[in-house]
Amino acid sequence: MNHILHVVGARPNFMKAAPVLAALERQQGFRQTLVHTGQHYDANMSEIFFQQLGIPEPDFNLEVGSGSHAQQTAQILSRLEPVVLEQKPDLVLVYGDVNSTVAAALVCTKIGIPVGHVEAGLRSFDRTMPEEINRLLTDQVADLLFTPSIDGNQNLEREGIDKNKVYLVGNVMIDTLVRLLPKAGDETLRELIEGDGQAQSQPSFSVGGRLPFELVSGPYALVTLHRPSNVDDPEMLREIITTLNEISAMLPVILPIHPRTRQRLSGLRLDLDFDGARLKLIDPVGYLQFLALQRRARLVITDSGGIQEETTFLGIPCLTVRENTERPVTVTLGTNVLVGQDMMRLREEVERILAGAGKKGSIPPLWDGRASERIAEIIKEWLGPRND
Numbered sequence: 150m151n152h153i154l155h156v157v158g159a160r161p162n163f164m165k166a167a168p169v170l171a172a173l174e175r176q177q178g179f180r181q182t183l184v185h186t187g188q189h190y191d192a193n194m195s196e197i198f199f200q201q202l203g204i205p206e207p208d209f210n211l212e213v214g215s216g217s218h219a220q221q222t223a224q225i226l227s228r229l230e231p232v233v234l235e236q237k238p239d240l241v242l243v244y245g246d247v248n249s250t251v252a253a254a255l256v257c258t259k260i261g262i263p264v265g266h267v268e269a270g271l272r273s274f275d276r277t278m279p280e281e282i283n284r285l286l287t288d289q290v291a292d293l294l295f296t297p298s299i300d301g302n303q304n305l306e307r308e309g310i311d312k313n314k315v316y317l318v319g320n321v322m323i324d325t326l327v328r329l330l331p332k333a334g335d336e337t338l339r340e341l342i343e344g345d346g347q348a349q350s351q352p353s354f355s356v357g358g359r360l361p362f363e364l365v366s367g368p369y370a371l372v373t374l375h376r377p378s379n380v381d382d383p384e385m386l387r388e389i390i391t392t393l394n395e396i397s398a399m400l401p402v403i404l405p406i407h408p409r410t411r412q413r414l415s416g417l418r419l420d421l422d423f424d425g426a427r428l429k430l431i432d433p434v435g436y437l438q439f440l441a442l443q444r445r446a447r448l449v450i451t452d453s454g455g456i457q458e459e460t461t462f463l464g465i466p467c468l469t470v471r472e473n474t475e476r477p478v479t480v481t482l483g484t485n486v487l488v489g490q491d492m493m494r495l496r497e498e499v500e501r502i503l504a505g506a507g508k509k510g511s512i513p514p515l516w517d518g519r520a521s522e523r524i525a526e527i528i529k530e531w532l533g534p535r536n537d
């Protein structure tokens with residue numbers, strides 16, 4: 150049996166690995182091992198996704214935790230190597246663009262184990278983003294590169310990567326979305342709502358706790374923020390939160406807050422006018438809850454990579470608080486608008502959407518829920534039969 154070892158570590162890896170694990174399982178003839186680096190470790194950044202997405206328990210947890218880029222990457226390098234040496238997989242699959250992705254790719258390529266990169270070829274052309282460095286380096290050493298959209302193939306070709314290693318398969322994150330959309334109904338929001346559905350109408354700016362029923366029962370904006378360029382600079386973060394507070398006078402704003410952002414906010418003194426403000430900060434939520442919140446949202450404001458894609462698939466207007474995106478099809482075909490770090494523009498775009506002039510979009514080719522099946526087929530062929 151061919152042996153595939155998967156390495157995951159951070160929240161967006163889980164949605165990408167889940168369908169690939171399942172597709173390889175369905176193919177039969179594969180032994181699979183799952184390694185969690187422990188880059189993300191809070192229950193609501195990790196464990197909840199294993200439960201909701203039906204991912205098997207990891208066979209190994211490297212428990213690397215948080216640290217500087219060098220510390221975190223180094224811990225993954227030194228803790229993963231003995232596992233891979235002992236397991237001797239035929240192929241290691243890495244996902245996306247987080248530190249766990251590049252570290253695992255480097256470990257394996259140095260000891261001669263083939264690496265497959267799921268979500269290869271995406272480029273923001275902004276090397277100040279840690280993820281761009283992770284993407285460039287991972288693609289340089291990968292033996293099999295699975296791209297979600299044609300721009301990925303074009304980027305890889307420009308970088309001189311052998312075309313024969315690159316496969317356009319579509320978007321695995323959308324596989325998970327398609328599978329779980331029927332389970333992400335309003336009932337999944339019940340646990341987030343306070344007072345068993347009783348209306349609680351106090352305007353609020355508070356962190357944690359539950360959502361007032363009133364907030365999710367009408368139009369609202371759903372927001373996520375965690376890019377260092379937005380949240381690690383106190384002035385930028387202050388400006389963004391102040392703007393969201395102003396926007397909340399137009400429609401309620403729900404912000405499930407990433408642990409990085411929570412930490413940065415705790416060091417910030419905010420001087421906000423709460424009159425009429427309906428900005429609600431809650432803990433990060435599970436995948437089903439976030440999907441249910443997205444599909445009901447009037448608009449989404451984000452700096453996440455995956456959420457630009459999910460809103461495009463769902464047809465929900467998305468305002469991305471970044472100067473660039475490694476996912477250009479969400480802008481050219483989808484509902485995504487890059488507003489940059491210009492908060493005036495953000496307010497204007499919100500007004501435009503509320504006036505009914507939000508961007509309409511279409512679903513990019515091959516974002517059809519079957520990308521992981523295509524990956525499993527290609528891997529089967531690539532590895533060939535193994536007689537043991």
Ligand code: UD1
Nearest residue numbers: 159160161188189190191194215216247248279280408409
């Ligand atoms: C990481 C990825 C980013 C991805 C994001 C998804 C890198 C370089 N960054 O960013 O590409 O978009 O995950 O969410 O790999 N923390 C906790 N609990 C946790 C995890 C983190 O409290 O379970 C806090 C720690 O203070 C930590 C900080 O969040 O220092 C940042 O975590 P880290 O994994 O370094 O980067 P993210 O910002 O999560």
Ligand code: UDP
Nearest residue numbers: 160161164405433434435436439453454455
């Ligand atoms: N997500 C979630 N709960 C939240 C926020 C996001 O389940 O509170 C999901 C979201 O639906 C998407 C993924 O997390 O599937 C995106 O991950 P994230 O924004 O952390 O990382 P990025 O895509 O920017 O690398």
